Amino acid sequence: NAGVTQTPKFQVLKTGQSMTLQCAQDMNHNSMYWYRQDPGMGLRLIYYSASEGTTDKGEVPNGYNVSRLNKREFSLRLESAAPSQTSVYFCASSREASGYYEQYFGPGTRLTVT
Amino acid sequence: QKEVEQNSGPLSVPEGAIASLNCTYSDRVSQSFFWYRQYSGKSPELIMSIYSNGDKEDGRFTAQLNKASQYVSLLIRDSQPSDSATYLCAVEGGSYIPTFGRGTSLIVHP
Numbered sequence: 001n002a003g004v005t006q007t008p009k010f011q012v013l014k015t016g017q018s019m020t021l022q023c024a025q026d027m028n029h030n031s032m033y034w035y036r037q038d039p040g041m042g043l044r045l046i047y048y049s050a051s052e053g054t055t056d057k058g059e060v061p062n063g064y065n066v067s068r069l070n071k072r073e074f075s076l077r078l079e080s081a082a083p084s085q086t087s088v089y090f091c092a093s094s095r096e097a098s099g100y101y102e103q104y105f106g107p108g109t110r111l112t113v114t
Numbered sequence: 115q116k117e118v119e120q121n122s123g124p125l126s127v128p129e130g131a132i133a134s135l136n137c138t139y140s141d142r143v144s145q146s147f148f149w150y151r152q153y154s155g156k157s158p159e160l161i162m163s164i165y166s167n168g169d170k171e172d173g174r175f176t177a178q179l180n181k182a183s184q185y186v187s188l189l190i191r192d193s194q195p196s197d198s199a200t201y202l203c204a205v206e207g208g209s210y211i212p213t214f215g216r217g218t219s220l221i222v223h224p
Contacts, residue, residue: 031210033211040216041216042202042214042215042216042217043158043202043214045211048211050210058211090157090158094210096210097163099145100145100146100163100165100206101146101206101210101212102148102160102163103148103160103204103212104160105157105158105159106157107156107157108156108157
């Protein structure tokens with residue numbers, strides 16, 4: 001099992017450019033998440049998807065859109081990148097175990113917006 | 115607003131000592147508690163889950179939960195330099211969306 005995979009690993013964008021971060025999991029998990037992590041700010045939830053076909057906003061959704069393409073894939077799109085979106089982005093999926101949810105993270109995408 | 119508080123550290127311990135990491139949370143209905151380890155430049159890795167009061171041991175790691183006092187801790191016995199990392203506490207209240215603390219940096223020096 002590859003677990004949670006993310007592409008690309010690194011990306012540099014100019015202000016105003018758009019891009020899509022890809023995430024896929026092969027663990028048959030229902031729930032998937034996108035986080036950003038900034039120094040001193042911890043992990044902040046951008047969007048999540050409880051199941052295929054549903055998405056919901058998290059703590060910091062402005063400037064982002066998501067698509068739950070199927071059970072395996074959950075993509076994050078930046079329509080018009082801004083320097084404030086420079087961050088490390090993590091995708092995660094969660095496994096339900098007796099009503100509890102354990103999250104597993106992908107390796108991350110380091111995004112720099114100039 | 116659900117809050118999870120951790121001392122940012124760094125917590126510095128000598129090799130072979132016990133490292134004690136603490137976390138407090140604000141939401142009394144929280145049900146699930148997790149510890150993640152994050153090496154510099156890497157993603158968080160789940161190392162312990164605990165759901166009921168008391169201790170849970172896994173190798174050199176022990177998670178302790180006290181719901182009445184709203185704290186959860188992680189003990190690392192026989193600390194090794196390879197344990198040097200940031201440890202994230204996460205708390206979840208049945209909504210499948212955990213709240214993360216900002217992490218405690220642990221340094222184990224030889």
